[in-house]
Amino acid sequence: MSSTKNPENLVPQSAGLTTVAAQAAQGSALAGPVPAEPTEVYDVVVVGGGPAGENVAQYATQGTSLTVALVEGELLGGECAYYACMPSKALLRPLEVAAASRNLPGLTAAQPSANGLLERRDQWTSRYDDAGQLRWAQSLGIEVLRGWGRLVGERRVAVSGPAGVRLVEARHAVVLATGSRPVVPPPLRDVAAWDSRDVTAVKDVPERLVIVGGGVVACEAATWMTALGSKVTMVVRGGRLLATSEPFASQLVEKALTDLGVRVVTGLQVESCTRDEVAPAPELGRIHGGPLRVQGGGGVLEADEVLVATGRRPALEGLGLESVGLTAQDVTSGNLPQWLHAVGDASGRNPLTHMGKYQARVIGERIAALAAGRTPEEVPEIVPVPRVVFTDPQVAASGLTEAQARAQGLDVVTATVPYTSAAGAALLRDDAHGQAMLVVDRASRTLVGATFVGPEAGEMIHAATIAIVGRVPVELLRHAVPAYPTASEIWLRLVESLPAELLHPAQD
Numbered sequence: 001m002s003s004t005k006n007p008e009n010l011v012p013q014s015a016g017l018t019t020v021a022a023q024a025a026q027g028s029a030l031a032g033p034v035p036a037e038p039t040e041v042y043d044v045v046v047v048g049g050g051p052a053g054e055n056v057a058q059y060a061t062q063g064t065s066l067t068v069a070l071v072e073g074e075l076l077g078g079e080c081a082y083y084a085c086m087p088s089k090a091l092l093r094p095l096e097v098a099a100a101s102r103n104l105p106g107l108t109a110a111q112p113s114a115n116g117l118l119e120r121r122d123q124w125t126s127r128y129d130d131a132g133q134l135r136w137a138q139s140l141g142i143e144v145l146r147g148w149g150r151l152v153g154e155r156r157v158a159v160s161g162p163a164g165v166r167l168v169e170a171r172h173a174v175v176l177a178t179g180s181r182p183v184v185p186p187p188l189r190d191v192a193a194w195d196s197r198d199v200t201a202v203k204d205v206p207e208r209l210v211i212v213g214g215g216v217v218a219c220e221a222a223t224w225m226t227a228l229g230s231k232v233t234m235v236v237r238g239g240r241l242l243a244t245s246e247p248f249a250s251q252l253v254e255k256a257l258t259d260l261g262v263r264v265v266t267g268l269q270v271e272s273c274t275r276d277e278v279a280p281a282p283e284l285g286r287i288h289g290g291p292l293r294v295q296g297g298g299g300v301l302e303a304d305e306v307l308v309a310t311g312r313r314p315a316l317e318g319l320g321l322e323s324v325g326l327t328a329q330d331v332t333s334g335n336l337p338q339w340l341h342a343v344g345d346a347s348g349r350n351p352l353t354h355m356g357k358y359q360a361r362v363i364g365e366r367i368a369a370l371a372a373g374r375t376p377e378e379v380p381e382i383v384p385v386p387r388v389v390f391t392d393p394q395v396a397a398s399g400l401t402e403a404q405a406r407a408q409g410l411d412v413v414t415a416t417v418p419y420t421s422a423a424g425a426a427l428l429r430d431d432a433h434g435q436a437m438l439v440v441d442r443a444s445r446t447l448v449g450a451t452f453v454g455p456e457a458g459e460m461i462h463a464a465t466i467a468i469v470g471r472v473p474v475e476l477l478r479h480a481v482p483a484y485p486t487a488s489e490i491w492l493r494l495v496e497s498l499p500a501e502l503l504h505p506a507q508d
């Protein structure tokens with residue numbers, strides 16, 4: 001039996017729900033006795049309606065007669081749409097355009113306004129209303145169940161909502177797409193520090209903001225919080241920002257942030273943090289109490305708010321894994337029974353929206369194929385991970401860094417050129433600068449990684465991803481002619497900088 005449209009399903013249960021802590025608390029508070037027998041049966045049940053959950057629901061059922069339930073405890077669209085990618089990029093893009101306008105003679109320089117930026121953020125997060133996502137799901141025949149899901153047995157999911165607990169059964173597959181939650185190091189746990197939700201939903205702009213962490217969230221947030229008026233200090237425990245990027249990318253981003261007025265302190269581990277008054281606000285983006293003192297390395301930093309940006313971990317707590325004899329480790333290592341899958345951040349792999357959506361497409365199509373008795377399609381052995389840090393300059397990379405390639409035992413050669421080595425890149429803005437690098441495997445003469453740092457670098461990286469997936473030999477890349485005068489001519493400069501024996505193997 002498949003469920004009919006239930007009006008209760010259509011009511012968002014998350015109105016007013018804000019923080020990650022509140023999210024977890026709501027999930028457990030709604031737990032209650034589980035019915036003995038399923039009240040609804042679907043072919044596929046997806047727990048978590050972020051981008052990965054939405055995509056797996058779509059791809060498992062489109063073009064089939066399979067039914068799917070998408071269980072969401074908060075807002076359909078997930079972290080990405082309301083608290084992560086969308087608000088952060090809505091804030092960052094005008095800043096990049098304004099900076100470009102200051103460096104394009106002939107234009108009157110654009111001046112960002114704090115209110116205008118926050119209004120744009122609110123528009124791009126649909127003012128935290130998921131009605132549009134719900135319409136999308138309904139248009140595809142996806143049944144949205146509002147509530148918190150947890151496994152209670154093989155192919156069985158209990159969904160806890162205000163009206164009680166329903167037991168839903170999946171004929172073919174259950175997919176965990178519950179996303180991830182921020183990790184808060186012990187010294188910062190008792191001060192109601194901001195996390196990425198607060199900083200993307202910022203309403204109160206703290207005069208002095210300390211950001212702990214030197215990764216992607218930290219670098220992007222430092223950019224928009226400085227523009228909004230905060231005096232930002234970044235506390236980075238390692239030796240450089242964006243530690244998993246090519247070292248030149250770290251240097252260029254540190255210089256850019258410093259030029260904006262951000263203080264970047266590297267090699268400093270936070271040892272303790274105290275706050276005069278801890279007063280978590282009822283809504284996101286408000287300052288959570290009195291001034292703070294962040295201590296470490298014998299020094300003290302005073303702040304009006306502290307943002308913890310020290311990574312995320314898969315949201316697998318309270319999901320009832322033990323009811324089917326599994327642990328979180330089984331999920332992240334892919335050690336799952338055939339009826340159970342994990343996609344997106346919950347899987348513990350590549351916590352990026354586009355990679356979660358890719359995984360969801362692959363697993364969704366696999367579920368549909370198996371349900372129809374077909375053999376699922378093969379996926380390529382090498383699928384590089386593209387990633388873009390939306391600082392100014394942007395950092396865009398795909399595949400392996402040089403260090404990662406060498407650590408895998410590859411004999412690689414690199415080509416590096418200035419970003420402005422192509423007229424089209426230099427034309428983008430008069431302060432254009434940066435660097436581009438290819439990492440090429442000598443044995444196969446194919447690209448294994450690329451990094452571009454410069455204006456609009458994010459638009460340059462897909463060519464690298466295609467070359468890596470397609471295993472295009474570099475001698476063939478010479479014949480991929482970029483248009484003049486576009487920034488893509490950097491590709492020409494890079495390929496020409498490779499050793500002659502790679503470009504002309506026939507002459508060896």
Ligand SMILES: Cc1cc2nc3c(=O)[nH]c(=O)nc-3n(C[C@H](O)[C@H](O)[C@H](O)COP(=O)(O)OP(=O)(O)OC[C@H]3O[C@@H](n4cnc5c(N)ncnc54)[C@H](O)[C@@H]3O)c2cc1C
Binds near residue numbers: 052077150200
């Ligand atoms: C500040 C910030 C900026 C980012 N910017 C980018 C970017 O520019 N580009 C990019 O590619 N990535 C970005 N990311 C990463 C991106 O947000 C995640 O990779 C992406 O959201 C993961 O999608 P997901 O569907 O796996 O999980 P999520 O988007 O986290 O969605 C999971 C959903 O599951 C729901 N849920 C959880 N548990 C349950 C349960 N038990 N029952 C029912 N529902 C449940 C949650 O309420 C949530 O809606 C950013 C992250 C942050 C923090």
Ligand SMILES: NC(=O)c1ccc[n+]([C@@H]2O[C@H](COP(=O)([O-])OP(=O)(O)OC[C@H]3O[C@@H](n4cnc5c(N)ncnc54)[C@H](O)[C@@H]3O)[C@@H](O)[C@H]2O)c1
Binds near residue numbers: 217389
């Ligand atoms: N533009 C984008 O695509 C984008 C933007 C933001 C976030 N994201 C995704 O979100 C994920 C989470 O971002 P993030 O910046 O929180 O994580 P991250 O892994 O990028 O960076 C974490 C930082 O915190 C530091 N750190 C970790 N533990 C610490 C501790 N105990 N004390 C002090 N410092 C500590 C690390 O050294 C690192 O500098 C990223 O992996 C990324 O995939 C992507």
